[in-house]
Amino acid sequence: MNTRKLVEPVAVVTGAGSGIGRAVARLMLDGGYRLVLAGRREAQLLETAAGHANAITVPCDVTDPDDVERLFASATRRWGRVDLLFNNAGVFGPAASVDEISLTDWEGTIAVNLTGSMLCAAAAVRTMKAQSPQGGRIINNGSIAAHSPRPRTVAYTVTKHAMTGLTKSIELDGRGFGITCGQIDIGNAATELMEQIGVGSGAIQGDGSRKVEPTFPVEDAARAVLLMAGMPATASVGSVVVTAAGMPFIGRG
Incomplete structure (x- = not known):
């Protein structure tokens, strides 16, 4: 296994917009990384990059195998390697129980969250x-x-239970090739997704009631990702859970 400390490691970030x-x-x-920013909407990727010399943007649909291969080819063509995905x-996905969800909505959620993650991981491992x-x-x-x-x-x-199996x-x-993989499970970071769920106005609870739940800054979640990313090659962080303090997670149900 390679144990050297890389200078300006190369990272591919999907959903970077x-x-x-x-x-x-x-x-x-x-922090000095060289980045390949991937997402469906180029304008948002360019906003993330903000003109930084160490970032390139690659519009990409992670459910499209050709798009994913092009993403990683762009990374190696520009930076020569990929150290992190x-x-x-x-x-x-839709708000629905198992008896309500349409097959189209089910397959669409699986395609992005699970198949897309598998395609990106496969391309990363090959690289x-x-x-x-x-x-x-x-x-x-x-x-x-x-x-x-x-x-x-x-x-x-x-899809998120399946992600654990994928991880x-x-x-x-990856053990024989110096490739490690870990998973971060985040709860109630203040993002657009939390607005979609209605956390700030009252998210539905297991008993059918609604409750305004605490959130925490998305930058704090990002710092946890960077902690995992910055570990030496001799260490692998398998699982990290980061939640808003006091949110109804422990004891949920």
């Missing part, structure tokens, strides 16, 4: 195996839904 992806990308740029792109020195790190953005669901989030919850499989299969 907003929310946690944008916050992580900006902290990485401040922050596998962050995702959607919340990390082929480069010299070999190796790298993948951080999957899960959710506290991987531990305990919110009501009427069947598609989202299933552990990548970690195991």
